[in-house]
Amino acid sequence: MSDSLFIEIGTHQQQKHGEDCFGDTIYSKKIPEERRIISILSDGLGSGVKANILSSMTTRMAMKFVESNMELLRSSEVMMDALPICQVRKISYATFSIVDSELEGKTRIFEMDNPPHIFIRDGRPLNVKCKELSSPKWKDRTINISQITTQEEDRIILMSDGVTQAGLGNKLYPLGWQRQGCLDFVLKTIKKNPHISAHDLAKAIVHEAIEKEVEKKAGDDISCVVLYFRKPRKLLVLTGPPFDEDKDKEIAELVSYYDGKTAICGGTTANIIERELCLKCEIDKTSFDEKIPMSSIMEGIDLVTEGILTLTEVYRMLKEGIDKDKNNAAVRLTRLLLDSDKIDFVVGTKINIAHQDPNLPMELEIRRNIVKKIFRLLQSQYLKEISVRYV
Amino acid sequence: MEKLTVKICSGTSCFVMGAAQIQALEFTPPEDIADKIEIIEVRCMNHCKDIDATHRRGPFVMVGDELVSEATYEKVVNKIREVLNKDCK
Structure with a gap:
């Protein structure tokens, strides 16, 4: 891979309080021949083992589809069809956020029902244009596709709703920490430490989210992925x-x-x-x-x-x-x-x-x-x- | 009076054979010798690689010019007292 740009992927997770198992799954893969990196975060319905199975299946399937450049809408339909149906809610469901990045700079982000990603450039948030797609088969599910050419020092942050909803039930955060709260924290952290590694930033976000929770106990699975585009260290x-x-x-x-x-x-x-x-x-x-x-x-x-x-x-x-x-x-x-x-x-x-x-x-x-x-x-x-x- | 140097080997084999416990001398030395010694942790002094001297084993500690093999905390403290007493005479 080239010396010019490198993508550092940092992840951190905390399972819902009382669960042994993570309900969210993060799966990243490097494809050196294509100079490409794919990173996926999926949040399974519910928590614990069931959620873990749903999200693991989703990340594995999504990885195969994205890797082989299969058409996205068709892939998502296959995924939704394949997931087992929850006995309680009678639906098969897991969210996903996928970052498919080529080292030459082209990066695509596919998102379904996770909080929207955060894109940071020059220490400021950047709103990446996105296109909405929905499947005729699953009308209530829309997929957002964003595409951008990445530059050195860009960062992409993916999170599960455990991050944005952290603090629900806490009087100080009636609506939870929310994406804005997380964004403010990210900007503050980067300002303080402009070269913070992806690994440290992901950890800091998850820890900060837990701080917001009632009794500092995670009310849901809290997961974060940070992709940091930079010169290799x-x-x-x-x-x-x-x-x-x-x-x-x-x-x-x-x-x-x-x-x-x-x-x-x-x-x-x-x-x-x-x-x-x-x-x-x-x-x-x-x-x-x-x-x-x-x-x-x-x-x-x-x-x-x-x-x-x-x-x-x-x-x-x-x-x-x-x-x-x-x-x-x-x-x-x-x-x-x-x-x-x-x-x-x-x-x-x-x-x-x-x-x-x-x-x-x-x-x-x-x-x-x-x-x-x-x-x-x-x-x-x-x-x-x-x-x-x-x- | 010049302090007596105590060199504790912190090479791998000395360390696993117990040098870590001897390092306690640095933080909690017996009162009578506390201000008379200077503890220096050193990297491998190569005594362990002297295969002809198989009867000698780590941890190795140098108390002044004297080598203590199969050293323990007590053994080193005793050696320190012995050397200090010798110097006094």
Whole structure:
């Protein structure tokens, strides 16, 4: 994909209070061959498992249809026909918002019954022209289609009605937070932090919505998707000493000439860079944690951490979510990964003899394996562009 | 008087073998030695990679010039007191 533009997709969800299951579903996919990204948010009728099934089916079907460029009206009819009928309400129903974006700039947004999207350009809301379509078969359902050529620093925000209706029942918000309330919050947040990542913005919106709720308990499923069009943020992750010591110098040069942020994961690796580039390195005591070794501060390097334990913890957090109240080395590395779009891993394959001691815990994985798990997750779940080089 | 430096290895294998507990020295050192020591966390000192010395295991801590292997909080505190007493004599 081109260096010129990148689409960062950030999502955040909170299920209705008391439910185990999300009633809204978010599904995003990158189609690298077509330089295209599709992101779908669907809200299923009701909440809990039933809503989850309806919205999951809708996103999966919609993805197939959009991906294969099938005619939209026909696709929506098929979707509505296919959804199971709710026993209570006697209708089959799930809403959707779909963003189909090509990296060259053409973006189409299809919406049915979700709150209208928010489009932000130059820190201001932009009303994108839209066309209405309705199916002869399902007359009461209309689909809005908007098309726009996106530019750098544009943002598209999709939300379920849990966001706009947050606060219903709260005397301060008799009509709920509403789209306008959400929009004002988004503008304020972007003004304060113009480069806020899609991930952080989506999270902030959902948290703010929960703040409005009575007793801060989500009255409905609250979901938000943010698409942020911008120059890719690059990150180099260097982990492990090269198999061949002659490569030490080459690796160090890679670090000093890299045009983005750099992270070093591994004590020995840090020692090599420290030696080759004559840099000073000090342990950063503010990252103290009982389970994860502390990070270090090295001039010109954004983060220096221990290797395998930190990476294992990073993998866990990428799967289960970041530990909000911690600021250890693993949390810092996870944040750095999530805030980057293009991540270049350079993995040294030298085996650490000390880690082969059978007395050490089983969790001490081989570096190559844990890095493989991490980059696959970053690719599939977080849609990052990844390159890996073994040295 | 110059403080006694205590270097705690925070490399991976030392860390999993218990160096994290020894780091408590930094935040809650016993009163008698509190102002006589300086704690420095260091990255791997390569003692663990010395395969010829298999009888020695981490965590490794350097108390002044002396190496403590299979270190525990108590073992390190005792070593610190021993070195400090030696210096006094």
